[in-house]
Amino acid sequence: MDIKIPFSIPSVTASEKEYVSLASTTLLSSAWYKEVGRLCEEGHGIMVFLTSSGTYALEIAAMLVGISAGEEVILPSYTFTSTASAFLLRNAELQFCEINPYSSNMNPTSAPSMLIKKTKVIVPVHYAGVHCNMNALAFNYAIVEDAVQAVGSAYNENPAGEVGDMGFFFMLIITLICTMIVLPSVQKRGDLLVQLNQRGIQATFHYIAIHISPLGQALGYKPGDLPITEEYSVRLLRLPLWADMSDELTQIVIENFKHICAEWECHYHIFVNNKNNLLWNDNIIYEYDIFLVSGKWQKIHK
Numbered sequence: 001m002d003i004k005i006p007f008s009i010p011s012v013t014a015s016e017k018e019y020v021s022l023a024s025t026t027l028l029s030s031a032w033y034k035e036v037g038r039l040c041e042e043g044h045g046i047m048v049f050l051t052s053s054g055t056y057a058l059e060i061a062a063m064l065v066g067i068s069a070g071e072e073v074i075l076p077s078y079t080f081t082s083t084a085s086a087f088l089l090r091n092a093e094l095q096f097c098e099i100n101p102y103s104s105n106m107n108p109t110s111a112p113s114m115l116i117k118k119t120k121v122i123v124p125v126h127y128a129g130v131h132c133n134m135n136a137l138a139f140n141y142a143i144v145e146d147a148v149q150a151v152g153s154a155y156n157e158n159p160a161g162e163v164g165d166m167g168f169f170f171m172l173i174i175t176l177i178c179t180m181i182v183l184p185s186v187q188k189r190g191d192l193l194v195q196l197n198q199r200g201i202q203a204t205f206h207y208i209a210i211h212i213s214p215l216g217q218a219l220g221y222k223p224g225d226l227p228i229t230e231e232y233s234v235r236l237l238r239l240p241l242w243a244d245m246s247d248e249l250t251q252i253v254i255e256n257f258k259h260i261c262a263e264w265e266c267h268y269h270i271f272v273n274n275k276n277n278l279l280w281n282d283n284i285i286y287e288y289d290i291f292l293v294s295g296k297w298q299k300i301h302k
């Protein structure tokens, strides 16, 4: 069978079609903008601004915290470029911190040791909807939560984006549900990507560690400075997954993945965030839970 399974497909319901067309024909200052803002504020009891992108939200956050030249921002290197560029634009100094290899999020124990007088802001990135230990970041610094992948997630029952001083989301389809698999080596990731793609399954990789990009190196970082981040960014793989993916396609992805990796002595981590928001039926969620854990094919939930 000639299959083609794209990385993500937006699931558009009848009312979404109507609302999206309404939103696209109105201006930001319109009733539409106000209504969406009002609903978000009502639901969360916080002040909400709608922006045209996550990057713009970050740039506004950098302005709101009042960061100025020479002040420092602590952030993970395993993130999208604008988590860093928003602060760099205001001539802030970037302190990239290490990530936790099990969650791919900021390792909070590495942050305190980095705090210095010039530190103004900490930016945890809730990769795949998972928070780091936010309590460990509770210092006297502004916390800006990059929660683009955490719509619907919570930390100790506090919704993502509301734990720090400010936070932001976006509604991009590829981040509303996330899977990630940490493969045993960069070679194995390459093999798996090629084999899945040959079978019509569009798996992808994700961020490239910023500290070893040309920009990071121009800032004085070098390969080896953040070994966990470097290792992780070349071993992570993402599988196709979307809200109303059919059982049949889900099975094809899972079975192919299992088949290719069957012989590998390796550990997998798959995080499916925002389960509460999923339109999936229980069976599919259950299938994913089978290999949600690190290690062999285990079940962690019934």
Ligand SMILES: Cc1ncc(COP(=O)(O)O)c(C=O)c1O
Residues within 6 Å of the ligand: 052, 053, 054, 055, 056, 079, 080, 082, 083, 125, 146, 148, 170
């Ligand atoms: C972690 C993270 N923060 C910020 C952004 C920026 O969002 P946008 O592409 O809407 O500007 C992205 C985009 O992928 C992201 O992954």
